[in-house]
Amino acid sequence: MLASLKIGKRVKIIDTSGTDRLVRRRLLDLGITEGSEVCIKCKMPFGGPFMLESCGQCVGIRRREAQTIKVEEL
Amino acid sequence: MDIALLGNPNTGKTSMFNNLTGSYEYVGNWSGVTVEKKVGLLKKGTASLIDLPGVYSLNPLSKDEGVVTHFLLHDSFDRMLNIVDASQLERNLHLTIQLLEFGRPLIIALNMVDVASKRGIEIDVEKLASQLGTSVVPVIARTGRGCDELTEFVTTIESPSITSFTVSYGEEMERAIERLARMLEGKVNHSVRWLTLQLLEGNHYVKAYLQSFIGKEELEVFIHDTSKAVLSNVEEKTIDHFIYRKRQAAIGALLRNSTYTEQENKQPLSEKIDAVITNKWLGLPIFFVVMYFLFMLTFDWLGFPLSDMLDGIISGPITNGLESFLSLIGASSFIHALVLDGVVAGVGGVLVFVPQIFILFFFISLLEDSGYMARVALVMDRLMEHVGMNGKAFIPMMIGFGCNVPGVMAARTIETPRERMLTVLLTPLMSCSARLPVYALFVGAFFVSHKALIVLSLYILGIVVALILAKVFSTTILKGETSFFVIELPPYRIPQGKALWKSTWEKGKGFVKKAGTFIFAGSVLIWLLSYAGPQGLNVEMDDSFLAMIGGLFAPLLAPLGFGTWQAGASLLTGFLAKEAIISTMNIIYFVPDEASLQGLLINSFSPVAAYSFMVFILLYIPCLATVATIKKETGSYKWTGFSMGYALLIAYLLSFLIYQIGTLLGF
Numbered sequence: 001m002l003a004s005l006k007i008g009k010r011v012k013i014i015d016t017s018g019t020d021r022l023v024r025r026r027l028l029d030l031g032i033t034e035g036s037e038v039c040i041k042c043k044m045p046f047g048g049p050f051m052l053e054s055c056g057q058c059v060g061i062r063r064r065e066a067q068t069i070k071v072e073e074l
Numbered sequence: 075m076d077i078a079l080l081g082n083p084n085t086g087k088t089s090m091f092n093n094l095t096g097s098y099e100y101v102g103n104w105s106g107v108t109v110e111k112k113v114g115l116l117k118k119g120t121a122s123l124i125d126l127p128g129v130y131s132l133n134p135l136s137k138d139e140g141v142v143t144h145f146l147l148h149d150s151f152d153r154m155l156n157i158v159d160a161s162q163l164e165r166n167l168h169l170t171i172q173l174l175e176f177g178r179p180l181i182i183a184l185n186m187v188d189v190a191s192k193r194g195i196e197i198d199v200e201k202l203a204s205q206l207g208t209s210v211v212p213v214i215a216r217t218g219r220g221c222d223e224l225t226e227f228v229t230t231i232e233s234p235s236i237t238s239f240t241v242s243y244g245e246e247m248e249r250a251i252e253r254l255a256r257m258l259e260g261k262v263n264h265s266v267r268w269l270t271l272q273l274l275e276g277n278h279y280v281k282a283y284l285q286s287f288i289g290k291e292e293l294e295v296f297i298h299d300t301s302k303a304v305l306s307n308v309e310e311k312t313i314d315h316f317i318y319r320k321r322q323a324a325i326g327a328l329l330r331n332s333t334y335t336e337q338e339n340k341q342p343l344s345e346k347i348d349a350v351i352t353n354k355w356l357g358l359p360i361f362f363v364v365m366y367f368l369f370m371l372t373f374d375w376l377g378f379p380l381s382d383m384l385d386g387i388i389s390g391p392i393t394n395g396l397e398s399f400l401s402l403i404g405a406s407s408f409i410h411a412l413v414l415d416g417v418v419a420g421v422g423g424v425l426v427f428v429p430q431i432f433i434l435f436f437f438i439s440l441l442e443d444s445g446y447m448a449r450v451a452l453v454m455d456r457l458m459e460h461v462g463m464n465g466k467a468f469i470p471m472m473i474g475f476g477c478n479v480p481g482v483m484a485a486r487t488i489e490t491p492r493e494r495m496l497t498v499l500l501t502p503l504m505s506c507s508a509r510l511p512v513y514a515l516f517v518g519a520f521f522v523s524h525k526a527l528i529v530l531s532l533y534i535l536g537i538v539v540a541l542i543l544a545k546v547f548s549t550t551i552l553k554g555e556t557s558f559f560v561i562e563l564p565p566y567r568i569p570q571g572k573a574l575w576k577s578t579w580e581k582g583k584g585f586v587k588k589a590g591t592f593i594f595a596g597s598v599l600i601w602l603l604s605y606a607g608p609q610g611l612n613v614e615m616d617d618s619f620l621a622m623i624g625g626l627f628a629p630l631l632a633p634l635g636f637g638t639w640q641a642g643a644s645l646l647t648g649f650l651a652k653e654a655i656i657s658t659m660n661i662i663y664f665v666p667d668e669a670s671l672q673g674l675l676i677n678s679f680s681p682v683a684a685y686s687f688m689v690f691i692l693l694y695i696p697c698l699a700t701v702a703t704i705k706k707e708t709g710s711y712k713w714t715g716f717s718m719g720y721a722l723l724i725a726y727l728l729s730f731l732i733y734q735i736g737t738l739l740g741f
């Protein structure tokens with residue numbers, strides 16, 4: 001799962017089917033979907049959101065959502 | 075000729091619009107700055123340019139995105155100018171493909187080529203253009219490079235041919251397009267290919283549009299059949315994903331032979347800055363420090379001395395000059411009083427605060443243009459989630475510190491209707507720039523040694539009340555599970571002097587203009603009401619019409635510590651514009667400058683009553699312009715009424731508690 005990843009490690013998304021429909025759609029808009037390479041830039045404290053980076057583009061998403069995104073190591 | 079500007083969010087559409095039309099619309103470095111359609115005339119030529127909100131795709135999620143789809147479906151225009159961010163070409167081309175499918179003449183402006191080349195991305199413009207079958211013009215909207223050529227190109231080119239470029243979605247899809255065309259029997263003048271694809275992607279606007287030609291049932295059957303047929307022998311599980319994949323593949327092929335990226339270069343500066351700004355532990359403290367500096371500079375270190383200086387000029391040389399001029403031309407005592415006690419007191423009293431307002435707007439513009447706004451949303455999301463909102467709501471609130479009207483408008487970018495409504499309702503609690511003069515006046519009179527601290531406490535009170543009410547509303551009247559937060563974090567940009575000044579001026583201009591028109595007229599009216607009474611003209615102020623009107627509210631306000639007709643009358647004008655409170659007080663207390671007004675105020679307010687009065691002003695009602703915007707944005711009289719009602723109630727309650735408890739404690 002994306003949420004349990006260490007900061008700075010680059011991975012590939014393999015499954016987003018468990019993610020909220022709207023969130024998945026927005027991530028798709030930003031070019032983040034199955035097959036994209038991402039890495040976590042930082043995690044906000046107290047269960048706060050994550051900052052992801054993909055193709056030089058940074059995106060903030062909630063931890064809850066990150067927990068539903070399946071990834072695999074490169 | 076009408077040319078529509080279309081493109082992804084934050085790609086520089088409005089920058090381009092400003093550049094080509096010579097006007098100024100709101101520019102900022104985050105996604106969702108423009109939330110409505112704006113029209114302007116080109117500097118050269120006679121065409122008009124239409125600026126629109128940014129969208130990732132034509133299938134909208136939020137209200138500002140819906141503006142674009144609605145525009146394409148229902149408005150008429152001749153050409154589309156697609157602004158494409160060269161540094162994010164892949165993502166941007168998804169929209170371009172949808173626009174090409176729409177089937178109107180299209181020209182691509184390849185913007186941000188400076189950013190792209192810094193990232194080591196090289197684009198073969200010719201190749202891209204020939205593959206897409208459209209013209210591609212590289213530009214830098216920020217500096218204006220290439221903009222002249224672009225204007226020239228867009229307006230003179232005869233009629234740009236409609237491209238033959240198409241993405242192939244397979245045989246089943248082609249059959250579906252033919253089927254829909256047959257169902258429509260040529261009743262629409264939009265491309266059926268585009269309509270079919272948008273419909274299948276789940277575009278509600280297109281669906282509603284098609285339902286005016288085709289029965290609901292029939293359309294559902296069509297969607298169902300097509301999805302089943304298309305998905306029968308592919309691995310994708312949903313039709314929208316299938317369409318996305320096909321486009322993605324086409325874009326991949328397109329880019330493979332028209333762009334060249336230098337392999338892995340160094341860490342971009344933006345990411346280095348982010349390592350600090352959005353650092354796990356530093357993020358929040360940095361935000362508070364930034365806000366503290368912004369506040370202290372506006373209010374204390376820089377703003378106060380400047381305002382004092384201006385006050386000296388207005389009450390000194392200007393008033394004296396006017397006085398001698400009026401005596402010289404032999405003006406009647408009525409005119410004399412009207413000009414000096416009405417207009418100068420009323421308008422001058424407000425103009426004194428121009429320096430502080432401009433400093434505030436300067437810093438807000440600086441934050442907007444740097445890219446910090448989206449980071450604030452990220453940093454604040456956790457807190458906002460606790461009260462039933464999301465971090466994005468913090469952007470309208472920050473804008474609200476300048477003026478509540480654009481703040482309320484900015485809520486359009488919030489996707490879920492529930493969170494958007496909460497944001498619209500609560501943004502007016504942010505202490506806007508027009509409230510600042512009132513505080514300045516009162517702290518100058520009552521809290522000389524803790525000026526900044528007292529004002530800061532009001533700003534914080536506004537935020538705290540908003541957060542508490544958000545929690546209350548979201549667990550009662552605006553209940554709902556859905557909360558949604560995905561935010562694009564744009565790269566930081568160093569704000570440019572000229573753009574910064576422009577943006578500050580555009581915001582501050584409104585304040586000056588209002589002083590010259592609205593406040594001017596209001597001052598004359600207020601002065602007349604204070605000059606005339608049931609017994610005739612030039613009556614004692616206490617016997618004037620104004621005293622009668624204000625007196626109606628005085629008993630109600632007495633438990634709050636300011637049960638005078640003067641307070642009642644000022645609060646009434648404060649609904650029209652918050653800074654009118656200052657004008658009214660200046661006129662009522664009949665004084666030439668701020669300092670002497672402060673002297674008089676001490677006699678009619680106790681310190682705790684003064685604080686209670688400031689709290690009341692902070693909360694009691696959104697100003698008229700904000701109320702009109704809330705009505706426009708919510709489209710409901712009920713919610714508009716509610717936004718005023720709850721504010722009044724909360725203000726009354728808090729002021730009551732502050733005054734009563736404060737008095738009990740012996741302040």
Ligand SMILES: Nc1nc2c(ncn2[C@@H]2O[C@H](COP(=O)(O)OP(=O)(O)OP(=O)(O)O)[C@@H](O)[C@H]2O)c(=O)[nH]1
Binds near residue numbers: 102106187
């Ligand atoms: N470096 C660089 N920055 C640019 C360029 N064009 C625009 N910008 C910056 O990009 C940011 C976004 O510009 P806007 O014009 O507000 O973008 P927009 O497309 O209207 O954005 P939305 O209204 O949110 O969709 C601003 O900070 C601009 O200064 C460019 O060519 N190069």
Ligand SMILES: [Mg+2]
Binds near residue numbers: 087107
């Ligand atoms: Mg814009």
